[in-house]
Amino acid sequence: MSKDLDDSARVMLLRLFEASIAAADPRQAVLDNLPEKPRGRCVVIGSGKASAVMAAALDRAWPDVALSGIVSTRYGHAVPAGRIAVVQAAHPVPDENSTLAAQLMMDALRGLTADDLVICLMSGGASSLAVMPADGVTLAEKRALNQQLLMSGASITEMNAIRQSLSRIKGGRLAAFAGPAPVVTLVLSDVPGDDPAVVGSGPTICSPHGPDLARASVSRYQLKLPGHIRAIIGSAEAPAPRPQDRHLVIASAAQSLRAAAKEANALGYKTVILSDALEGESREIGRVLATMAMSAATSGLPLSGPAVILSGGETTVSVAGDSAGRGGRNTEMLLSAALRLNSHERIWALAADTDGIDGAGEAAGAIATPSSLDRCRRLGLNPQAYLDGHDSGSLFAALGDQVITGPTLTNVNDFRAFLIAP
Template identity: 50%
Template sequence: MNTPAPCALLRQLFDTAIAAAQPALCLPAHLPPRPRGRTVVIGAGKASAAMAQALEQHWDGPLEGRVVTRYGYAVPCQRIEIMEAAHPVPDAASLQAAQRIRQVVSGLTADDLVIALISGGGSSLLVEPAPGLTLADKQAVNAALLASGASIAEMNCVRRQLSGIKGGRLAAACHPARVVTLLISDVPGDELPVIASGPTVADPTSAAEAKAILHRYRIAVPAAVQALLNAGGHAPIRPGDARLNGHEWRFIATPQMALEAAAAQARAAGYAAHILGDSLEGEARDVAKALAGITRQVVQRDQPFTAPCVLLSGGETTVTLRGSGRGGRNVEFLLALGLALEGLPGVHALAGDTDGVDGREEIAGALLTPDTLARTWALGLNPRQSLDNNDGHGFFQALGDSVITGPTLTNVNDFRAILVE
């Protein structure tokens, strides 16, 4: 067998995981039957434009609609309007997109069908401040949450309470039409209300929970936000709401599916493949220490697995910002992993975001090799200082080890692979 070099194999595994979550591959099998009335398509997320294109190519009847995706992620569509907005902090285009999507679902009937295309990133891309709030209020809360170290579930709990369109409110606006939501999951556990803050899913959380999260992370919010939460939030859509009766939610791609595709690719290359979990959470540097401990046990004890093997995992770590560097949760994880492994021979790793953007950089992630630390010192860089400054991108770019994919047009969250020879 002609086995690829370790770094080349890791990149193949990453590309395979991304390919497995492409809408053109995974969406067509989940399309609902044509309705008696109109078919209206709406959507939000980094994958929504590619999902819309795949839907257009496989739908055999009349079709109209609007979706919003991240800047640079638009693809050509003939009948569905593609809008772009900012991520991870919303902008004026995010607000306009929400308004225009509301317009396209107004005046529907019970004979009509709404197909909602939802993927990660929708929380920022589709923004309608609750009454009494402004876009600036939403931007301030989003930026603070992103820097706090809060989990994605915690962040989206707060976002739902401050929204006029998330937490099932968009689905309620479609009433009495039937809504079928097609989802690409980017969240641990594939929790429906968390993906894009659940614009078509009833909200099981409360304003009190959102207040507790803000208090937990010591986040100061604008006065209008505090007043809204004190008043119990804005018109929640609760589970069992009659306006959501008959609606369906279908997963077309998930982190687990992507990991299983990568595992099959690793086995084809001659490596045992082990999926450690598709929903690992926690501070990126803490997750790195835990996985470094497992890796050492494999190398030194042949436990719990024997080499050669690949350890795969997904999920979404968090980063509490302490420095001013150029970072993202995947490069933060990888830099911390390198420090914990201390150049352990025979170990290579890749960590990347399957949407092609780690943090705010157009860089998906990076590669780690046994000589990463040695090469760093030779360049006069201090890896510990880079980690303390949250400068993972600066660190790996200096080594030429960044992983750049460009827009992937999908998003099934973080991908981590540790190869032990």
């Protein structure tokens, strides 16, 4: 493998990732999907890693509207939003600021009339950034449950159904505080399938099947819950839908993947988008995608090279005991793929989270190359041991192959690209 080929493959993968992020610009997405201005006031609420940027765009777009409100975002993701206050809170496990943000949103919605309008700005990460536990549940108990869910292997849809059942605001309950005022929810989707009721646990969107899914998920993953929390989930009911409300997905993984495919085509590569909603255990998905890339390289299926295989969605990592190291679902998927590829000389891969943070680390993801395993051996590193210890982030950091972007201020889930060189 020549250095020039390695450099050009890395540069191309990063260009595709950058194209996917640019296509999910939350500012433009908000401006392209604003509702009609209200006769009365506009109150803005919202939560997520892109919520502050979305709020800033709305504030600038409507200088002639009596506008106020509150949004919450992750620490380090805040930007000034004019007349809309921004609270920063913890992710993926909530803290006291998460409950403060929820209380401020509830307060902001009181006393509205039918002439007023509520705009809710939702993006990925919102579930932990605005938290108001149901009666009888403490924040400490919700934090402990979040930690357990993150290690359970449950999908984001299943996790959020459980969160909804234990919340005073999630699953459409926050919208009830708006009274007769209509609520328009603009959603930057980070969930497979783009169900707006799942993004951020849907505080303004009713999820009629949420309670049933929550109960089934508690049983499926054998969650260890105190009796009173199990009872609350067992008796949870979804609120009635509000006919005056509406919602719209304004950016998604599908749009970002199409932008990356367009960029790859312009560079002379054939492309296939497998799915924008791949789910499953990270290491299993890694092996499957690597196998598909090897098939493309050797037999031209599903397409002949030079080619790029793209996918999005959200994988999961099941962690037993205290074996979790430093890394996220993207680097775990990528390390598993690298082991399956076994230094294939024509295949490079990138996996990263479009929000710039893979799990709780500082990297968005990483790049695997034909030389990754050889470089591990030279450094005395055992890649299988790092995979088994869920410590993929540490391995790619040691190789110098992390993708570090900082907060991108958008979030349309994971981006994966397997490049088959000529």
